[in-house]
Amino acid sequence: MGMSVTISAADERDAEQILKLQYLCFQSEAELYGDYRIEPLVQTLDDLRAELAASCVLVARLGEEVVGTVRGKVDAEGTARIGRLCVHPRLQGHGLGGRLLAAIEDRLAAEHAPRRYHLVTGGRSEGNLRLYRRSGYAPVGTERDRQVTLIALAKDAAEYATSA
Template sequence: MGMSVTISAADEHDAEQILKLQYLCFQSEAELYGDYRIEPLVQTLEELRAELAAGCVLVARLGEEVVGTVRGRVDAEGTAQIGRLCVHPRLQGHGLGGRLLAAVESHLADAFGPKRYHLVTGSRSEGNLRLYRRLGYTPVGTERDRRVTLVALAKDAAEYAASA
């Protein structure tokens, strides 16, 4: 390709590219569960713009193209909620998902000092589960969202600090 992928904070100009990427990336999840009304596929541009204004949204860029994204926020209890991690299908399997996750953890640690990190993924999403376990997340429970069983995973912020 000749260019390297960079990770930075997203801004309002990235909203449409993020939404298109999210829609592309979550098609396989929707197919896996037989549910094309999962949250990432029904989110509106206005809802995404509100997230951009209120939280931490990072993007991975290859030149001007957004090829990955992740979001995070810290709740009142000090838990960093991480979500919507996605990487363009043509770049999956090259470590970009791990880089994005590490970047959002680092950003949230520096800005908010969370006590722990928390994320969810579909129970049938083996690739996601492998990635999160490899990066120190352990299952802490399950949740039900429409027709999808989600696995909740967490890791203590002290574990992140030791690995950083």
């Protein structure tokens, strides 16, 4: 009998597994852009621990193994900023990214009632862009991070509430 993937809040004990997973998952992004200094690859364990304390961080687990993660935080203007969504390469393409995205939106909605959701992804990251569009996000602009063009996407919380 196989195990099912569960999604729950992360805690400090998950920090090392999250960091290792993040490093593994963002290698393909770094390769796509020829930039191995992107933030997910240079984040320190101390920085991640601080983020765990200050943000909502969820993990997907297969047994004891962390196989996916996502983070979110609502800013002073009521915008839920979602980031670092990643799924272990062996589990990609099975809907886990969409489940994690919906779970962080649900959690942030329940705890903070944001006005809108916002995230960014690389402009060449077609798989990410497809996932976000399927989840109701629309492009709202671009940002530049060194040599990478990022696409900013957003959706209104009211639209999310009617589709959830």
